[in-house]
Amino acid sequence: xxxxxxxxxxxxxxxxxxxxxxxxxxxxxxxxxxxxxxxxxxxxxxxxxxxxxxxxxxxxxxxxxxxxxxxxxxxxxxxxxxxxxxxxxxxxxxxxxxxxxxxxxxxxxxxxxxxxxxxxxxxxxxxxxxxxxxxxxxxxxxxxxxxxxxxxxxxxxxxxxxxxxxxxxxxxxxxxxxxxxxxxxxxxxxxxxxxxxxxxxxxxxxxxxxxxxxxxxxxxxxxxxxxxxxxxxxxxxxxxxxxxxxxxxxxxxxxxxxxxxxxxxxxx
Ligand SMILES: O=C(O)CCC(=O)C(=O)O
Ligand SMILES: [Fe+2]
Numbered sequence: 001x002x003x004x005x006x007x008x009x010x011x012x013x014x015x016x017x018x019x020x021x022x023x024x025x026x027x028x029x030x031x032x033x034x035x036x037x038x039x040x041x042x043x044x045x046x047x048x049x050x051x052x053x054x055x056x057x058x059x060x061x062x063x064x065x066x067x068x069x070x071x072x073x074x075x076x077x078x079x080x081x082x083x084x085x086x087x088x089x090x091x092x093x094x095x096x097x098x099x100x101x102x103x104x105x106x107x108x109x110x111x112x113x114x115x116x117x118x119x120x121x122x123x124x125x126x127x128x129x130x131x132x133x134x135x136x137x138x139x140x141x142x143x144x145x146x147x148x149x150x151x152x153x154x155x156x157x158x159x160x161x162x163x164x165x166x167x168x169x170x171x172x173x174x175x176x177x178x179x180x181x182x183x184x185x186x187x188x189x190x191x192x193x194x195x196x197x198x199x200x201x202x203x204x205x206x207x208x209x210x211x212x213x214x215x216x217x218x219x220x221x222x223x224x225x226x227x228x229x230x231x232x233x234x235x236x237x238x239x240x241x242x243x244x245x246x247x248x249x250x251x252x253x254x255x256x257x258x259x260x261x262x263x264x265x266x267x268x
Contacts (some may be wrong), residue, residue, distance in 0.1 A: 001025060003089040005096055013097045017160030017206030020192055024141065024199040029084075034143040034196075036080035037110045037222050041071050051076025052241045063172050067120050068219075069112040072239060075224075081108065085224040090139070091264025094226050097201050098137040102229030102265035104254070106136070107239050113151040113219035119212040120151070120170070122177040122184075126204030127167035130238045131231035131254055134160075136204030142194035143220040148211060150219040152194060156187040156207040163205035165234075177207060227260060 002023050013019040025033065044050055048057040050073045059065050075082040084090070085108045094103045106129055113120075126136045146152035159181070168180040178185040184207050192200055202208055204225065213219050233252045237245050244259060254260055 001029060001084075001087065001089060003093050005093055010096060013201060013203075014099070016155070016157035016190075018155040018157070018192075018200055018202040018208070019097070020194070020198065020200050022195065022198045025197040027197065030143055030197045032080060033084050033141070033222065034220060036078050037074060037143065037220070040074040040078040040081060041069065041110050041112070043077065044071050048072060049239060050074055054242045055239075063118060064170070067113070067118045069110070069114060071110045072107050074110055075105065075108050081222075085222075086261060086263045088264050094137050094139070094201070095264055095266060098135040098203075098226075098228060100135045100228040102262055103137075104227045104229060104231075104260040104262045106225040106227045106260065108222065108224040111221045111223055113210070113213040113221075115213060115216045115218065117151065117213040117219075119174060120210035121172065121174045122156070122207050122209040123170040124163055124168065124177070124205055124207060125202075125225060127165050128236070128238055129204070129225070129227070130233055130236045130240055131227055132165040132234050133228050133231050134203075134205065135228045136225065138202050138204065138223055138225045139199050140202065140221055140223045141199040142196050143222060144196050144218065146194045146219055146221065148191055148193060150215045150217065151210045151213040152219075153192050153200060153208055153210050154189045155192060155200075155202060156184055156189055159184045159187060159207040160203040160205040163207070174209065181207070226263075227254060229255075229262060229265065
């Protein structure tokens with residue numbers, strides 16, 4: 001794991017709301033993580049969320065189900081995935097980029113754009129989650145080369161500064177986000193092809209999307225979203241297990257070590 005960031009990368013993340021980090025994983029690490037991800041996805045079948053028996057969400061046949069094979073919280077059932085997404089060294093990078101003192105896992109996701117899958121419409125992540133923060137951050141790791149042909153990611157640089165926490169959702173129309181944020185439609189998008197093992201980081205308020213997979217091969221990616229320490233509950237259930245959700249009141253600090261473990265805290 002190459003966890004060294006340059007000051008240019010940190011500055012460009014702050015400015016643009018995303019940054020690329022080529023060569024994050026070695027070939028051996030990609031092979032290990034990819035095998036663990038594929039094994040977890042196979043174990044889960046059509047169930048979308050791992051490690052929570054009360055969450056019965058299943059993949060169906062709708063448009064969104066054909067954007068990608070989306071499986072969440074693999075870290076809860078696979079020790080290899082857990083070792084990567086809860087890595088303290090990764091946590092240190094995330095804290096440096098997000099400019100926070102500590103960071104907790106929100107949820108991970110396997111996002112496999114199957115052959116000829118639909119595009120991923122422009123969207124924001126943080127409005128979906130159970131906390132709102134200008135410092136929420138995700139990593140997106142390419143486990144196969146991601147190309148403009150197979151649905152690599154695109155970002156709108158600086159869009160995180162135009163966003164609020166109102167959820168525009170993610171629908172079938174690529175441009176629906178811009179009904180809520182017309183100013184974002186004036187930004188030139190940045191296409192971010194990646195080699196297997198490269199990763200990007202994006203702010204939970206930075207607009208992003210991906211094209212269709214026009215190839216007959218899978219675009220395999222793993223992402224994980226992270227919550228700054230001290231973040232408070234906003235009333236959204238999102239992925240919270242029912243038993244925990246019922247105990248929460250808006251304003252409570254989300255600090256549950258079982259569901260949202262802290263992966264890094266800077267020494268004070
Ligand atoms: O992989 C994609 O197509 C979308 C990924 C995404 O939305 C995310 O990582 O937040
Ligand atoms: Fe997203």
